[in-house]
Amino acid sequence: MSLTGVLRPGHVSIRVLDLPAALTHYVDRLGLIESDRDEQGRVYLKGWDERDWFSVVLREADAPGMDYMGFKVDSPATLDRLAGRLREFGCKVERIPAGELKHCGERVRFDSPTGHSFELYAQKDYLGTAMGLQNPDPWHEECLKGMQVQRFDHCLLYGDDLDGTVKLFTEVLGFHISENVMDGELRIGCFLTCGMKAHDLAIIRHPEKNRFHHASFMLGTWEDVLRAADIIGRFKIPLDIGPTRHGITRGRTIYFFDPSGNRNEVFSGDYTYYPDYEPIRWTADSLGGAIFYHDQALNERFLTVVT
Amino acid sequence: MSFEIEILDSGERYACSAAQTLLGAMHQLGRRGIPLGCRSGGCGVCKVELLSGEVETGRMSRAHITHEEQAKGIVLACRACPRSAVQLRVLGHMQRVFGSSAMQSNVPTLRPAEAATHQR
Ligand code: FES
Ligand SMILES: [Fe+2]
Numbered sequence: 485m486s487l488t489g490v491l492r493p494g495h496v497s498i499r500v501l502d503l504p505a506a507l508t509h510y511v512d513r514l515g516l517i518e519s520d521r522d523e524q525g526r527v528y529l530k531g532w533d534e535r536d537w538f539s540v541v542l543r544e545a546d547a548p549g550m551d552y553m554g555f556k557v558d559s560p561a562t563l564d565r566l567a568g569r570l571r572e573f574g575c576k577v578e579r580i581p582a583g584e585l586k587h588c589g590e591r592v593r594f595d596s597p598t599g600h601s602f603e604l605y606a607q608k609d610y611l612g613t614a615m616g617l618q619n620p621d622p623w624h625e626e627c628l629k630g631m632q633v634q635r636f637d638h639c640l641l642y643g644d645d646l647d648g649t650v651k652l653f654t655e656v657l658g659f660h661i662s663e664n665v666m667d668g669e670l671r672i673g674c675f676l677t678c679g680m681k682a683h684d685l686a687i688i689r690h691p692e693k694n695r696f697h698h699a700s701f702m703l704g705t706w707e708d709v710l711r712a713a714d715i716i717g718r719f720k721i722p723l724d725i726g727p728t729r730h731g732i733t734r735g736r737t738i739y740f741f742d743p744s745g746n747r748n749e750v751f752s753g754d755y756t757y758y759p760d761y762e763p764i765r766w767t768a769d770s771l772g773g774a775i776f777y778h779d780q781a782l783n784e785r786f787l788t789v790v791t
Numbered sequence: 792m793s794f795e796i797e798i799l800d801s802g803e804r805y806a807c808s809a810a811q812t813l814l815g816a817m818h819q820l821g822r823r824g825i826p827l828g829c830r831s832g833g834c835g836v837c838k839v840e841l842l843s844g845e846v847e848t849g850r851m852s853r854a855h856i857t858h859e860e861q862a863k864g865i866v867l868a869c870r871a872c873p874r875s876a877v878q879l880r881v882l883g884h885m886q887r888v889f890g891s892s893a894m895q896s897n898v899p900t901l902r903p904a905e906a907a908t909h910q911r
Contacts, residue, residue: 501832501850547854548833567902722830745833745852788885789828789836 489658490555493638493685494605495588496699497541498502498746503527504741506542513719514701514748515630519611520585531635531701532627536608537587539636540699541700544613546755548744548791550696552601553639553685554591555657555678556608563606567592577779582607596652598643599693604657609741617623629748631712633701638683640697640749642790649687650674659685663732663764664758665774673766675733682733682754695790698739704753706736712750716740725786731774732766737787746791794873798824799842800881805872813839813846814868816834824866826885832870836883839868 500506507527510516516529519538528538536556543551557563557613571577575594582589582640589607598603643649653659653676654664662682665673675683688697703709715736716723724747726738737751766774772781793806796813803824807816814825814837828836835855841864848861849870856867865882 501852547852549854741829741833742829743831744850745829745831747829784885785828789834791829791833 487679488558489566490604492556492679493539493552493553493636494536494556494608495541495585496538496636496639497526497543497553498543498581498644498696498699498742499545499551499744500546500742500746501544501546502745503542503544506544509541509721509742510542511629513630513715513721514627515632515751516701517627517629520586526585528586529631530611532623533613533634534636535610537611537614538585538608541585548696548742548746549694550600550639550641550699550791551592552603553641554603554605555684557606560589560606563590563592563604566604566657570594570652573652573656575652587611589733591702596643597645597648598641598687600641600643600649631701631703631715632708632786634748635699635702637681637700637751638685640686640700641690642688642695643693644689644691646671646674646687646689650676653685660757660759660761661763662761663766665732665766665771667751667768673732677757680692680757682757690771692788696746697790698749700749700751703750703752709736709738709750709752713738724789725783727775728779729777731770731777732764744791745789747789794844795876796873797876797878798881799878800824809872809874810836811872812869813871813873813877813879816870818845825879825881826883828869828883828885832867835867836885837868838883839864839871839879839881840865841871842878842880844879845874846871846877847874848872 517575519530520528527542529540530538580591580593587609589605591603591605593603614627615621659676659678662677663675664671672689674687676685678684713727722741724739729736734755735751736753739749793808796807797804801824805820805822818827826836828834832851848866851870852869
């Protein structure tokens with residue numbers, strides 16, 4: 485197995501203003517499955533094709549945004565090793581005992597130069613999918629709802645010290661840069677991968693620290709993206725932009741807002757990234773098409789609205 | 792029941808029912824004046840000050856509307872439904888950073904503490 489170290493994005497904790505409204509949105513509209521709740525009132529969700537117990541945690545708060553994003557690592561030994569490396573890098577590192585999030589083993593929480601909180605963990609309970617592991621059907625009608633998102637895929641975050649966070653993820657955590665967005669010699673956006681997807685994390689340069697642009701969920705096909713657009717119309721979900729295509733990562737995509745103003749993306753398709761690839765470079769004179777390939781123009785709301 | 796909303800900055804006037812938000816009615820009619828963001832009370836770009844009239848508000852991000860502001864009639868237009876005719880002034884704005892000359896500076900822009908503390 486050549487995929488070692490950090491394996492994949494494992495969860496995102498999102499703050500919402502109104503939990504019942506958020507559940508209608510994430511469960512009935514996106515199609516995530518509620519898998520638990522805890523005594524703090526947090527709700528745990530997962531996509532229909534995800535095997536671990538949860539990938540989204542919703543927490544009611546008086547301001548929306550992202551609490552933290554978590555990545556799964558391949559072993560407890562890797563968790564210990566990376567905790568030490570993160571400390572050496574200068575991160576504030578905190579070890580959160582197993583069970584603080586239900587069904588999740590010990591977590592190593594760390595801050596980043598862009599002000600975001602991330603965490604690593606090696607173990608999460610297996611819940612499985614409705615299809616199971618033995619002679620599985622490709623999908624199961626009982627777990628398909630709304631947009632039918634398969635799984636949590638990535639986050640895009642905004643923050644000031646972009647180069648610092650890129651250094652942290654590449655030099656300490658072993659991520660690769662799949663694509664850079666440049667304004668002359670200044671990097672203004674970076675797409676990072678820890679596996680074979682075009683991105684697992686994206687960061688955009690922005691004057692403020694710790695801003696959340698979107699959490700993204702994967703769909704199977706472009707047709708599914710169009711169906712998601714129908715659901716957005718049917719339930720009057722605030723649309724941001726789409727359906728369209730990104731030049732960056734090639735994703736076919738649509739963006740909209742949850743009932744607390746957090747942006748969501750559902751998308752389908754990218755390309756396979758191999759670790760020997762050189763980063764793709766986007767230049768300022770092609771920014772419009774890099775972000776929205778059909779319009780070939782930037783969109784004010786997409787670029788500025790964050791939580 | 793429909794009320795007249797007036798955006799004093801632009802002189803724009805439009806009708807808004809009691810079931811619509813100040814921002815939603817404007818957007819639905821294709822009118823402009825208040826910046827349109829998340830339409831869910833989270834991003835703060837639709838912040839307005841009511842100079843006359845009554846509204847009923849839903850939950851709004853405290854990172855953008857403090858209790859004191861709310862008491863002074865400052866609300867997020869996407870979370871305010873009119874209960875009378877309303878005159879308002881726009882406070883929110885879209886702050887363009889990506890791809891603009893602001894990006895050329897590596898120095899983080901300092902913002903008021905109220906806007907910068909998002910973690911609750
Ligand atoms: S549009 Fe985002 S708070 Fe109103
Ligand atoms: Fe995305």
